[in-house]
Amino acid sequence: MCSATLAARGNLIGRDQGLLWHPYAPLDGDAPYAVTSAEGTRLRLAAADGSGFEAVDAMSSWWSAVHGYRHPVLDRALLGQAARFSHVMFGGLTHEPAVVLAEQLTALAPAGLAHVFLADSGSVSVEVAMKLAVQYQRATGHPGRTGFLALRGGYHGDTFAAMSVCDPVDGMHAEFPSLVAEQRFLPRPPAARLVNGRLVADAREVTAWVDVLERTVARHAGALAAIIAEPVLQGAGGMHVYAPECLAAAARVAREHGLLLILDEIATGFGRTGRLFAAEWAAVAPDIMCVGKALTGGYLTLAAMLCTSAVADAVTGSPLRALLHGPTFMGNPLACAVASASLGLLAEVPWRGQVATIEAGLADSLAPAAGLSCVRDVRVLGAVGVVELKGPVDVPALTRAALERGVWVRPFRNLVYTMPPYISSADDVARIGAGICAAVEAVHG
Numbered sequence: 001m002c003s004a005t006l007a008a009r010g011n012l013i014g015r016d017q018g019l020l021w022h023p024y025a026p027l028d029g030d031a032p033y034a035v036t037s038a039e040g041t042r043l044r045l046a047a048a049d050g051s052g053f054e055a056v057d058a059m060s061s062w063w064s065a066v067h068g069y070r071h072p073v074l075d076r077a078l079l080g081q082a083a084r085f086s087h088v089m090f091g092g093l094t095h096e097p098a099v100v101l102a103e104q105l106t107a108l109a110p111a112g113l114a115h116v117f118l119a120d121s122g123s124v125s126v127e128v129a130m131k132l133a134v135q136y137q138r139a140t141g142h143p144g145r146t147g148f149l150a151l152r153g154g155y156h157g158d159t160f161a162a163m164s165v166c167d168p169v170d171g172m173h174a175e176f177p178s179l180v181a182e183q184r185f186l187p188r189p190p191a192a193r194l195v196n197g198r199l200v201a202d203a204r205e206v207t208a209w210v211d212v213l214e215r216t217v218a219r220h221a222g223a224l225a226a227i228i229a230e231p232v233l234q235g236a237g238g239m240h241v242y243a244p245e246c247l248a249a250a251a252r253v254a255r256e257h258g259l260l261l262i263l264d265e266i267a268t269g270f271g272r273t274g275r276l277f278a279a280e281w282a283a284v285a286p287d288i289m290c291v292g293k294a295l296t297g298g299y300l301t302l303a304a305m306l307c308t309s310a311v312a313d314a315v316t317g318s319p320l321r322a323l324l325h326g327p328t329f330m331g332n333p334l335a336c337a338v339a340s341a342s343l344g345l346l347a348e349v350p351w352r353g354q355v356a357t358i359e360a361g362l363a364d365s366l367a368p369a370a371g372l373s374c375v376r377d378v379r380v381l382g383a384v385g386v387v388e389l390k391g392p393v394d395v396p397a398l399t400r401a402a403l404e405r406g407v408w409v410r411p412f413r414n415l416v417y418t419m420p421p422y423i424s425s426a427d428d429v430a431r432i433g434a435g436i437c438a439a440v441e442a443v444h445g
């Protein structure tokens with residue numbers, strides 16, 4: 001390679017800055033780290049100052065890389081499909097990767113979810129779920145039911161309809177006045193803690209919350225299409241674990257008043273909370289469910305919206321007959337093939353045991369953080385560990401401190417959290433926990 005190319009490559013981070021937007025970051029924000037390789041649970045990173053790190057991945061690239069990086073089975077599925085065809089339009093055409101994936105999804109999903117819409121990202125699948133709920137209500141004689149009831153502290157994506165059901169303050173609705181629809185919100189459901197494998201909450205807080213739920217729905221049902229929620233674990237809105245009884249009550253009240261229940265399992269789906277879908281914690285089956293993130297094992301962007309036959313049949317029986325959505329890259333064969341292989345792997349690997357081992361390992365290794373004066377709470381559910389600080393995290397300093405201890409984390413707000421790949425060894429998990437505790441102590445004391 002000529003030296004000019006090498007120099008240009010060496011300055012990758014400098015070239016990125018001011019050129020590329022990164023998620024929720026200013027164009028001239030803190031320098032990112034450059035990834036030079038990723039394999040298994042390990043990332044090799046380079047910093048702007050030229051230093052290099054080998055780090056244990058504590059993030060699964062935002063809940064997605066559950067089988068780790070460069071998994072031979074997923075690599076093979078992707079390359080195999082690329083050798084057949086990479087993409088064809090889904091209008092008027094179908095293909096084996098999409099059909100097989102939809103069959104797998106409906107077999108795995110909570111009872112009754114029998115139809116699949118393939119979307120290109122989690123946010124888009126939420127848009128589609130919301131459209132479907134509105135179309136369902138109109139088709140069943142309730143054209144006024146166009147609103148949604150969501151939870152404070154929720155996160156459902158970054159497109160405008162998805163944003164409208166995110167927490168209105170965190171989601172910065174005020175920045176986009178006429179673009180974000182006004183929805184109704186319930187308070188954040190009361191926190192629950194894992195005790196001997198059960199999620200336990202304060203019974204009085206649960207009763208009070210359910211009371212607000214019942215009164216809100218009774219008053220506004222005529223204008224509501226659906227209740228939308230992340231089951232049991234609110235992710236990007238605060239890593240909040242809540243009482244399954246609240247979810248069960250939402251399902252019951254929705255049914256009583258003719259609202260649909262949309263469960264957003266984009267973060268929680270495919271085993272992350274210790275159950276295949278987090279809805280199982282409350283023994284609830286939604287009318288509509290969204291999955292994404294781990295769907296392709298972190299390889300490609302793909303999400304899916306599943307619904308019951310009752311919902312699908314109503315739309316099919318309406319004058320429009322169709323669900324009004326159809327992205328260009330709908331059902332992308334590469335993404336479907338790798339998703340199919342990832343679900344196949346989940347069926348083969350002992351993920352329940354892996355997640356249980358990570359849960360125990362995180363509970364042990366994050367426990368010391370609870371003794372730090374800057375820490376408000378430490379909580380673990382499945383392969384998710386959270387250290388909540390009393391104040392905002394110094395993200396660049398904490399990221400660096402963790403990297404110096406061999407761990408890649410990406411905190412936000414007052415949360416330092418981890419959701420390791422399921423293939424993480426006990427040593428990986430111990431290193432993640434110890435690295436987080438030490439980095440929090442070093443940066444925030």
Ligand SMILES: *Cc1c(COP(=O)(O)O)cnc(C)c1O
Nearest residue numbers: 121122123155156157235266267
């Ligand atoms: C990440 C996430 C989304 C949005 O998914 P994208 O693929 O980023 O559009 C929606 N809902 C939940 C619960 C998520 O965690």
